[in-house]
Each structure stands twice: as structure tokens, then as C-alpha cells.
Amino acid sequence: MALSKALLRIAALAVVATSLGGCSFLGINFGMAQLSEKECLMRAMYFESNRSSSEGMLAVGTVVMNRLYDGRYPRSVCGVVGQKNQFAQGVLTKKMTDSGAVLASQMADQVLRGARHPGVANAQHFHTAGLRFPYNNMYYVLEAGGNEFYEKRKPGTF
Template sequence: MRTITRVALRAAAVAIVGTGLGGCSLLGISFGTAQLSAKECMMRAMYFESNRSSPDGMLAVGTVVMNRFNDPRYPKSICGVVGQKNQFAQGVLTRKMTDSGAVLASQMADQVINGARHSGVRGAKHFHTAGLRFPYNNMHYVLEAGGNEFYEKY
């Protein structure tokens, strides 16, 4: 059996499978023989990037993913956004979800894909760990939720 490295898995991400939902193209992604749906990619972003017991934090992360998805400067699929290099937690698309937070992430992913958004996130497309603050002139903080600080860039 051939060993597949994470680099090879990322390279395999170019195999994209489309699904239609709500008038937008929410795309899944293939890694070798494993296929991730748009929902699973959204779940993984919320699971690995937020406090796993915080619906509020998961909704905020999901809103950022959708804000990016709807911006032409970012990939045109949920999995493309989540898998974009150096943007989300390392291994977000390949690591195992090992606790009950996966159930909540699944529920929250359904809500986000069906149109739910965190109103406090507004148009933010960026976040980082709560407790850190950066004094750059182009950052406007809009929300703290699920262990993250969400901000807009000018």
C-alpha cells in the first residue's frame, strides 16, 4: 500500500466535485479515495477553529468561511476556502475529529449552509486567537466568540 503524505493530500485537492445548494456552488473536495463534502469541510473549520462547545463561536467561524466563499478574492468552494494554505488550523481537512464537538459542528454546519450567519461578524473575513491584539491601522475588531477575535480589514 502506498503511503500518502499531507503534501500529496493537499495536491489531490484539485479534484473538486460540485453540488448545487441554494443557488450557489458549494463544492466538496477529494483527497485520494476520501471525498469531503462542503458540509464536512465547514464542520471541520468550525470544530478545529472554535471552542468545540460554543455554538456562538462555531457560527462565527462558519460566517467567516461564507464571507470568504462569497468574495471573489477567495476560492470558489467551501472546501477551497477551508483548505487554503496558512488560513485555517493545520490539518483541518485531514485530522480526526475525536470528541462530541463533532456533533455540534455538524448541526452548526447545516445551519450555516442553510443561510444562518452570526450578525456580530458582519463582513469579517479574518480571526485569530482571543486575547491577542494587533495595533495595525487596517484592522477593525468586531466580535469575540468561541475563543477567537474576529476582525475586518480595510
């Protein structure tokens, strides 16, 4: 009896935590199961690319797909986008409130049909344009949509 009450409390806590704090509880993603691959992709492109640039959205979408097919990241678009500390906080839960959502939807369709930004090439990383970091393994390949896209390479292989 005590065990079942404890399990009910844990289940209730999980429901409350996921409804208040996004889609993760104890490292387990709950909310992503409700989103389609397209919705996860368009949300990443919408929140990460300044919402107005199709080029920037395509570049972000290309990074998501590069990660998906790499094998070191989760094996679904929603898994890649929802991976902790990789994309904008709340990317899978915030509301999309402007016309950029229409463009993100169109661009997500294109990416899911195989479109890729040629300038991104194999890059799996990006950060806000204008920032610079003192690491010697960041090989920049493109600036688009307010972001700079880069590959991580061993020093001297540029």
C-alpha cells in the same frame, strides 16, 4: 519508455505525499475532493472554535461563507477551508474525536441553510482571542469561541 517511468514515479510520489502529509502536493489539493462542503465547513468550525460554543462555530462558519462569496478566495467551501495558511493546520485531515463534532455538524447544516452570526457582519478574518497586532487596519467586531473576528479596513474608516 523513460517518460512513462518518470510519470509513474511522479504519480507514486503524489500518492505517498498526499497520504502522509495531508491533502496537498505541489500546491495541488487532492484530499478535498473526497469531502463534502458540509464536512469541510464542520471541520473548520470544529477545529477553530474550541468545539463547545455554538456561537463560536457560527462565527467561524460565517467567516468561511463571507470568504466564499467575496470572489477573492476559492469558489468552494472546501477550497476556502483548505487554502494554505488560512485555517488550522490539518483542518481537513485530523480526526474529530469528541462530541464537538455533533455540534459542528448541526451548526454546519444551519450555516449552509443561510444562518450567519450577526456580530461577524462582513468580517473575513479572525485570530485567537487575547492576541493583539500592531496593524492599524484591523477593525474588531466580535469575540466568540476563543477567537476575535475582524474586518480589514483602510485606516481612518472605522
